[in-house]
Amino acid sequence: MTAHQDAPLRIHPVATKDDLREFVELAYRLNRGDPAWVPPLKSEVYALLTPGKNPWFDHGTAQLFLARRGTRTVGRISAHIDRLALEQPAEQGMGPGTGNWGLLEAEEEETAQALLAAAENWLREQGMTRALGPLSISIWDEPGLLVEGFETPPTIMLGHNSPLYAPWIEAAGYGQAKDLFNYVVDIADGFPPIVNRIVAAGEKNARIRIRRVDKSRFEDEARLIMTILNDAWSDNWGFVPLTDGEIAHVGKKLKTLVFEDLIRVAELDGEPVAFMIVLPNINELLIDMHGSLLPFHWAKLLWWLRKPKSRRLRVPLMGVVKKLQHSRMASTLAFMMIEYIRRDGVTKYRAKQGDIGWVLEDNQGMRAVADAIEAKVNRIYRLYDKPLG
Template sequence: MAQLTIRPVETTRDRKTFVDLPFRLYADDPNWVPPLKGEALGLITPEKNGWFSHAKAQLFLAEEDGRVVGRISAHIDTLALTMPAEQGFGPGVGQWGLMDAEREDIFQALLARAEEWLRAQGMTRALGPVSMSIWEEPGLLIQGFDHPPTIMMGHAKPEYRAWIEAAGYACVKRLMTYDVDITKPFPPIVQRIIQSGEKNPRIRVREVDKRKFEEEAAIILGILNDAWSDNWGFVPLTPPEIEDVGVKLKPIVFNDLIRIAEVDGRPVAFMITLPDLNEAIAPLGGSLLPFGWAKLLLWLRHPKVKTVRVPLMGVVKAMQSSRLASQLAFMMIEYIRKASAENYGAVRGEIGWILEDNQGMVSIAETLEGDINKVYQVYARDL
């Protein structure tokens, strides 16, 4: 019988092996989107990921007779440790993620090793999967295996849910994405709300100006950190992370897909929409060579996509739960809906992820006649 060993990732070659494993495990899954390997390596390399400026991680590989059969990350975010416990993180809460395995016994051995590392670091509770920041790919997919994920959303094997729960983990939060038909106008009630807003001289909804990328990003970040500060799982973005995100997302930032709403000249809300980059990278098999880079560059010049995703939107806390907040949201959504369909050929929008108990956002998605198309769960247990 082959002997299973779990060992830490220590070298550049180990990190490449860590990144390569899912390409084999998901080779027969038509709905798994191979990430660009350079991006996946950057995520787990401290020198290339600003998240490591306030976090540390240990990666592990599982091997049988020299063959890699599983992987996991264990990590601690020092900013997350300072957050209120009722918001999901807080003192003593470590995380794990980036987990894949051929069999359940391998899965359990990896999870036990990650927990052992977290205990040695003084952690008293483990939460996961979070890969690796809450701003990246949190949660385990439990519904929506029949279609590929959009940009910056995760995919997983259906059996992982039972394996995690067998290890004593309980769901602490559900995250949902909503599928919205954007080929037709929204319901009459939404149109009336938008028309009323357009008559209000205090309101201005504008496109961002990519030529002023840093200035616009600072405005959005200010609203984001205020709007999301009371949300479950919130950890403020730091300057090194913002710089990294800017580098990654700038090529798929288009003025007409990102809006800032102003009231009396003050920015109070924003909505970010991205063309689904996964549609372009799925055929590349994780590599830009030999001709993938040219195909991607051509696509980026003027992307045509089936789907656009809304990963982030927010309204300053002082206005949340107000009628004006909903009005601004619907106005931004409608303007971006038109731009997405007319300028990029999109037929569907995906809103999320949305916390299951975020009543404001759930109400907006339902008013738009959106349907839940994917559900993710975050699990935790005491160590």
């Protein structure tokens, strides 16, 4: 047994720049031996956690915690409250009294249990009656704990964690709140005949127009897509509306990964009513960069972004306005956007597979679309909750 293992465990709030650095660095140390873990760029992690850089803090507050034995950092967790989430209906997953935790990393179970307790105590002090997690930090970032699909690296904007964490969290009294599915589908040879027939029928409908986004009007296009998103997802479990500041932030963050032929907007009678965003999988590059663009990784990244080739593409977001949901038209628009982007993804980006997700376990519409194109679940993320008595 090493000296630090004999030392008592201490949990304390992150209060200094050195504390924050240890909070960020710990994930890289603990996950270094996992070949499926993709190290995020450290600059992105610091931006996520920094008020003034992340507009989530305009309506949210967070406290970070470190666990130490002696001088060694052995764990971390965040506790946070989103005031917009508190305003949502309780039956949609958030609502009054619901606080969150996330960004959990721990060397062993005792540390994980102590960190969860610290996060829960902080939430209680803020008047919360329920803990829901993990969220990193917003529902729009990386929600859920990976519970199935540890064998392969995740695609862009999906998380990865140790398989040990689920039993540790459950031992702390947490139960399943909701599962989020990620699907994978082979796209090189096209989709089943039924999908092709739906697309062909849609192409004969003069009311429908499927267009690429116009990157020269990027801010307007981003605002349009996020407006559709806020409407399309407003009744979804866990929904929290994106603010104007967050929409601008997301647009700026993703602009370098936006390629016009991978994002479609569907118009019906001239009105934008649906969208689909597909991103090349930059994780194929990041996995070997160790979280830094220095000394020469920046050049590799710029070259890749110039004309990316991506074995797998990911659909992080798509939506149809609420008034069309559960209609045949909604399915037609979805299949047309998927097929048009598939064609460009294969011919221009050499993609072989597509990821779709995450998809709520009870989102029957999206699950039916995934089944129709013969997509299979390859990763499951779980959100846990617990009453704070």
